[in-house]
Amino acid sequence: MAMDFSQLLATAGMASPGSGALNDSIARMAASRKRRQSIQSMFEALGNNSAALGSGLLGGRSGVGTASGVALGTKVPGNVDRWITDSMKATGLSSKYRDILRTLVMKESSGRPAAINNWDINAKRGYPTQGIAQTRPDTFAAHRLRGFAGIVPGEGQITDPEENLVAAIRYALGRYGDLNNLPGVVSMRRGGGWKGY
Numbered sequence: 562m563a564m565d566f567s568q569l570l571a572t573a574g575m576a577s578p579g580s581g582a583l584n585d586s587i588a589r590m591a592a593s594r595k596r597r598q599s600i601q602s603m604f605e606a607l608g609n610n611s612a613a614l615g616s617g618l619l620g621g622r623s624g625v626g627t628a629s630g631v632a633l634g635t636k637v638p639g640n641v642d643r644w645i646t647d648s649m650k651a652t653g654l655s656s657k658y659r660d661i662l663r664t665l666v667m668k669e670s671s672g673r674p675a676a677i678n679n680w681d682i683n684a685k686r687g688y689p690t691q692g693i694a695q696t697r698p699d700t701f702a703a704h705r706l707r708g709f710a711g712i713v714p715g716e717g718q719i720t721d722p723e724e725n726l727v728a729a730i731r732y733a734l735g736r737y738g739d740l741n742n743l744p745g746v747v748s749m750r751r752g753g754g755w756k757g758y
Contacts, residue, residue: 637722638712641672644693648726651709654740661740662726668745668755669695674713674722681757692725695757696732704731733758 639647645662648654654662670676670693678690688697696704701719710716711723719725730740737743737758744756 637674641666644722647723651727652730658740666693675720691719693722694726694729696729700732701728704728
């Protein structure tokens with residue numbers, strides 16, 4: 562039976578210097594640390610690699626694969642908060658909408674730039690929603706900000722988290738007038754769950 566890390570530390574603390582018990586505890590702590598780092602690396606890779614999440618292994622929607630534009634295993638620079646900040650600046654959106662955008666991103670893709678939905682009605686019609694804000698390719702093309710290249714080199718990439726979010730913001734403002742009117746925001750305000758937009 563394997564000991565947890567705190568047990569190993571306790572064992573090492575009670576052992577006398579140079580003893581076999583101390584050396585054994587140190588070796589087991591190192592092995593335990595290495596296993597934890599390996600597991601952490603695996604989950605980080607899975608988190609950045611939505612193809613591995615097709616069965617919903619780490620949460621989010623089942624049927625999520627990988628979109629083209631962000632290669633398998635590619636770590637996109639930055640993080641959700643940076644992408645939201647840059648997208649708000651690009652669209653001139655007030656900082657009062659930050660929490661709404663964060664909720665949208667986490668509910669739609671769990672913050673994964675390469676997420677693609679292969680199971681819903683949009684996918685069945687040939688327009689799978691993609692990217693951090695889950696925009697359809699035709700919606701992205703119509704609402705992306707020309708001349709704006711996001712965090713990934715090149716312009717017009719649906720899986721670039723900043724370009725994707727900018728297109729989603731422009732679409733949502735055009736359709737709903739205000740991000741407070743997004744169906745998911747309205748539903749959650751009434752005590753319900755998130756609804757796609």
